[in-house]
Amino acid sequence: MKKRFEFKCWKCERTYTLFREITDEQELIVACPYCNAEGVVDLGTYPRRKIQVFRNLSVLSQDDDLTLGTEPELPDILPTQKPE
Numbered sequence: 001m002k003k004r005f006e007f008k009c010w011k012c013e014r015t016y017t018l019f020r021e022i023t024d025e026q027e028l029i030v031a032c033p034y035c036n037a038e039g040v041v042d043l044g045t046y047p048r049r050k051i052q053v054f055r056n057l058s059v060l061s062q063d064d065d066l067t068l069g070t071e072p073e074l075p076d077i078l079p080t081q082k083p084e
Ligand SMILES: [Zn+2]
Pocket: 009, 010, 011, 012, 013, 014, 032, 033, 034, 035, 036, 037
């Protein structure tokens, strides 16, 4: 699922928004639209919160249809870092 995120450029310090898909990968690579600098967002540094995922909505038994997943708990503006 794609979400809209706000990033802060490490180089020119302007903020910009992009649609990105959050996967299990720990890093997002973004490019600043103002100065073209590539930035890295390390999602592994953020705490993860548990989310409930419904696996099978047609079978509503008490235990079987719930799995617990996690997603990173992200701030409103994600700081980017200079790629190494
Ligand atoms: Zn920039």
